[in-house]
Amino acid sequence: MAKDTTKSDEFDSTIWTERYRPKEFSDVVGHEDIIKRLESFVEFKNMPHLMFTGPAGSGKTTLALVIAKKFFKDKWRDNFLELNASDERGIDVIRQKVKSFARTKAIEEFPFKIILLDESDALTKEAQHALRRIMEMYTTTCRFILSCNVSSKIISPIQSRCAVFRFKLLEKKDVEKIVDRITKKENIKINNEALDVIYKKSNGDLRQVVNLLQASSSISKNITDKILYEVISEVQPKEIKAILEIAVKGNFLEAREKLLDTMLRQGLSGLDIIKTVSQEIWNLNIKQDDKIKLIERCGEIEFRLVEGSDEFIQLQALLASFSSLK
Numbered sequence: 001m002a003k004d005t006t007k008s009d010e011f012d013s014t015i016w017t018e019r020y021r022p023k024e025f026s027d028v029v030g031h032e033d034i035i036k037r038l039e040s041f042v043e044f045k046n047m048p049h050l051m052f053t054g055p056a057g058s059g060k061t062t063l064a065l066v067i068a069k070k071f072f073k074d075k076w077r078d079n080f081l082e083l084n085a086s087d088e089r090g091i092d093v094i095r096q097k098v099k100s101f102a103r104t105k106a107i108e109e110f111p112f113k114i115i116l117l118d119e120s121d122a123l124t125k126e127a128q129h130a131l132r133r134i135m136e137m138y139t140t141t142c143r144f145i146l147s148c149n150v151s152s153k154i155i156s157p158i159q160s161r162c163a164v165f166r167f168k169l170l171e172k173k174d175v176e177k178i179v180d181r182i183t184k185k186e187n188i189k190i191n192n193e194a195l196d197v198i199y200k201k202s203n204g205d206l207r208q209v210v211n212l213l214q215a216s217s218s219i220s221k222n223i224t225d226k227i228l229y230e231v232i233s234e235v236q237p238k239e240i241k242a243i244l245e246i247a248v249k250g251n252f253l254e255a256r257e258k259l260l261d262t263m264l265r266q267g268l269s270g271l272d273i274i275k276t277v278s279q280e281i282w283n284l285n286i287k288q289d290d291k292i293k294l295i296e297r298c299g300e301i302e303f304r305l306v307e308g309s310d311e312f313i314q315l316q317a318l319l320a321s322f323s324s325l326k
Helices: 032-043 060-079 091-102 125-137 172-186 192-202 206-217 225-232 237-248 252-266 270-283 288-306 311-323
Strands: 049-053 080-084 113-118 142-148 162-166
Touching: 032 060, 032 162, 049 060, 060 080, 060 113, 060 142, 080 091, 091 113, 091 125, 172 192, 172 206, 192 206, 192 225, 206 225, 237 252, 237 270, 237 311, 252 270, 252 311, 270 288, 270 311, 288 311
Parallel strands: 049 142, 049 162, 080 113, 113 142
Antiparallel strands: none
């Protein structure tokens, strides 16, 4: 039977966060000062132990992989070990996996191996002390890259043995570069309002930016802010602002009905609503003192929701605060 060739051979099911993960230093956006220093390590074929610290999605693991690939070329898999310390966080992992890999020389002419300990701030204190000793003993055969979100959870003796690089969340111009690069390759259109939503909701987390783009593109190749809010499962701010304006005018019952309709129609939780309310308070045409009082009231209502209070009753109480403004 003849082979069916009607299906496209070009179909790529790779998740976008991996498909568009940078493979060269030049592909990485932001962190220009950090990239220059890392490039110099690769150029001179030498580097100290490194610690990458910063928020999730800022490029720490990606840059560690780029370093390994530039150092070892096509032999990088043989000379590079990646462990996620949040999964393997005990002292036995350090004594067995890490030590056995670190004590042997690199394959071929490379001066040392590299071990990446991702999320290393999840390592227990006992594991960290064992790691410190291994870092001392095997510096001639292995270098470590420690990636973490909170550097204060890493013991001082390890920090003192590393060159520390502090990563920041990406700025809007950097997010725009990535979005532009992906939308061109995927033949997607995105308007400015949607771009603003992506940056606001991702807070500069590049992994979340790419995931939002992929999820939205499955709905439409023309991405708008409305589509993004559907993907995020959040209410559009303009809807909440309209409800708050009705409440401020004293029309409590109308505001209450619109709020209930919005929650039921979009399947939103009280916490989803309260976060958007706290943002839209600042866009209302009311006195500054009233805005401060309402923000304080939002904090109180959010606490009650977290503690398990009835969502709609608490949101009604919040709307009553708006309607009672004088």
